[in-house]
Amino acid sequence: MDNDVSAGNTSTSTLGHLALGLTLLAFGIGHTGAVGGVTAADAVSLALYVGGIALFVAGLLEFRAGNGFTGTAFAGLGAFWFTWGAGADARVSDHAAGLFLLLWALFALTLTLGAAGRGLLGQGTYGLLFVALLLLGIGQFADSGFLTKAGGWLAALAGLAAWYGATAALAHWPTTVPRRAAGRGATATG
Incomplete structure (x- = not known):
């Protein structure tokens, strides 16, 4: 995921990525309508806590450990989930909800760009989150069930x-694809 989540490291970064993963799965699946009777509103408790x-809290611990990027990602996304969960019962217009999602999509874009060089898995997670929030926000503005479902699927993938990434760190699974030489008989020149 990033430099903090390498195979064998069981730091707060791993716990944070598990929390992010589970919350995104519940939130995303709720928006897809793939499971009968399950909506995004059913993910409120998971999102909140x-x-x-x-x-x-994982973000604050990452800041304390000197991991600025991971601290920013976790604390910022924690604020997103808390705000979304706490405001789930609030009556807001579709445009206000869309704006909320689009503003957080900008945050996810910042994380995507900031994750450059930290591994494709981490950058891919934040990139998928960015596109998911973008589609969900536009879907709110356009009252489009199709965009909402597409955003939900991308959130679930994120x-x-x-x-x-978190499970791989705990189970010592690979998080990168090994590079292969360009072709049969290729050698490095130097």
């Missing part, structure tokens, strides 16, 4: 990526 509070 696991995605909000636990992820925010959740799977975050979950895999």
Whole structure:
């Protein structure tokens, strides 16, 4: 996921990525309508406590350990999930909800750009989150069920990526694809 989540490291970064992954999975699946009777509103408790509070605390611990990027990602996303979960019962217009999601999409874009050089899995997670929030926000403005479902699927994929990265760190699974030489008989020149 990033430099903090390498195979064998069981730091707060791993716990934070698990919290992010589980919350994104519940949030995303709820928006897809793939499971009968399950909506995004059913993810409110998970978003509030696991995605909000636990992820925010993991972010603070990452800041304390000197990991500025991971601290920013976890504390910021913890604030997103807490705000989303706490405001779930509030009556807001579709445009206000869309604006909320679009503003947080900008935060996810910042994380995507900031994750450059930290591994494709981490950058992919934040990139998928960015596109998911973008589609969900536009879907709110346009009252489009199709965009909402597409955003939900991308959020679920981002959740799977975050979950895999954390699980890989605990289970000593690979998080990168080994590079192969350009072709048969290729050698490095130097």
